[in-house]
Amino acid sequence: MELKGRAWKLGADVDTDAIIPARYLTTSDPDELAAHCMEDAEPSFPVGFKAGDIFVAGKNFGCGSSREHAPIAIKAAGVSCVIARTFARIFYRNAFNIGLPIFESPEAAEDVRDGDELAVDADTGTIKNLTTGRIYKSAPAPPFMQEIIAAGGLINYVSAKLK
Amino acid sequence: MPMTITEKILAAHAGREQVVPGELINARVDLVLGNDITAPVAIREFDKIGAAVVFDLERVALVPDHFTPNKDIKSAEQSKIMRDFARKHKIVNYFEVGCMGIEHCLLPEQGLVGPGDLVIGADSHTCTYGALGAFSTGMGSTDIAAAMALGEIWLKVPESIKFVFEGELKPWVSGKDLILYIIGQIGVDGALYKAMEFTGSTIENLSIDGRFSMCNMAVEAGAKNGIVPPDEITRSYVEGRCRRPYKFYQSDPDAAYAKIYRYDTSKIEPQVAFPHLPENSRAVSEAGIVEIDQSVIGSCTNGRIEDLRAAAKVLKGKKVHKNVRPIIFPGTQEIYLQALAEGLIETFIRAGAAVSTPTCGPCLGGHMGILADGERCIATTNRNFVGRMGHPGSEVYLSNPAVAAASAILGRIAGPWEVE
């Protein structure tokens, strides 16, 4: 599967309160959450954004709370994937569990500029920068995580196990 | 092969002799936790799995604490989803508003967590229970849904980092200051994916409440769990309280650590973390003049009886500054009752502080003390991210309860020694 979109460059330590402020956690409706995704941190975001866009962030993306509302909001906002130098661990799990593709790539996090067009091969983790022609690698998901993805998320994986 | 305490607990729950860092394991869980924000999402996913029942009626804990007593219609609807689920599934450990508390104060107090346990919760500060020598970690709602159905969860065995504190605590220095100091040294991802093990003579003498504060903030360094080797202090807390048999695990002397940090405790002063990351900590004596509008004392980090005592010691017989709104939140109803019996609540109210029923409240910008644009708050909570306590233009400074109390009196960030 190829994911294609425009890069939104974000900084380091983007926390879950920045991704979806707690004042909106009185709902778990993906569309309502998406409407407020990143609004404090990136005021231009809810306006200037096109479906398919890609977040490219520094270290420790998604640090802070365990709210699954964070990856849900990003996914429902139409972001096709998140690339970061590193991810906070709970966010990392949550993203796999709800089916938001994420890629750890220090090279891409360093080199990609805001607005670059990217194409990501989700199976191999290869990231192509269509604007500059550069290619970056990302660490492949551990085999067990790939099993979860193949099953279509953790819930399907568990259902199958219960049967 | 030698193992750390974290590795031993994980091995025991995976039914193995041995685990090594980096390995993925399936582990049995002793308790699964959800709250009024995360449980509704978990329940939606649980229903999709098609499991008829939860794996064990006594090993699921549901705590409405974030937006409760419910602040508006939407939050009431979320709580209702959890309450209905608890009734339908006959969940034993559902805590209604009159007997509730902030989850991470409540579960240990109620004896639901013991040494050697493996606990997961859909809340990042689930790592708090490491103070009892348990392995506990936060996850998302979908993971919790899977665990509620199966009673087991996949985990990656973390590498451990050892933090050794030797020496005596200076006056007014608490567990909170030690953990703020560590995060200041190693940064908010300084222990990413790792287990933080706290040891040394300082920790051996640290109260159980101080240990809870330290393990609570392990996630603020990116860690998977924080843990204190259990000892007599642990035993005196859990004896007669724990509802299940428990087991003390200890790290082998020659266990492998990714890193070992050593600190001379006698050099550490009370800390304050400046906006907007917990790693921006420095000594209170170096804070300069920072005027504040609000002082929040409570939360799962510092809402326990020892914290309230520290605040009351500073506030006793004093009046708070006319420009400051102090808000004090006991962590649970039991702690509230204890504070009443000791006269602490009266001390707070006479000093001019507001005292609230237990709730997460302002800690996450939920309700009961939201900040306006440009306002500053000193808080004994654990996060000072942009907008954490209200308007994105507000600021949160993290400290221990005595510092937050002294600051409330002087109207600026201050050490308790300044009001003695």
Ligand code: SF4
């Ligand atoms: S008190 Fe604050 S940090 Fe603790 S569980 Fe509640 S919202 Fe989270």
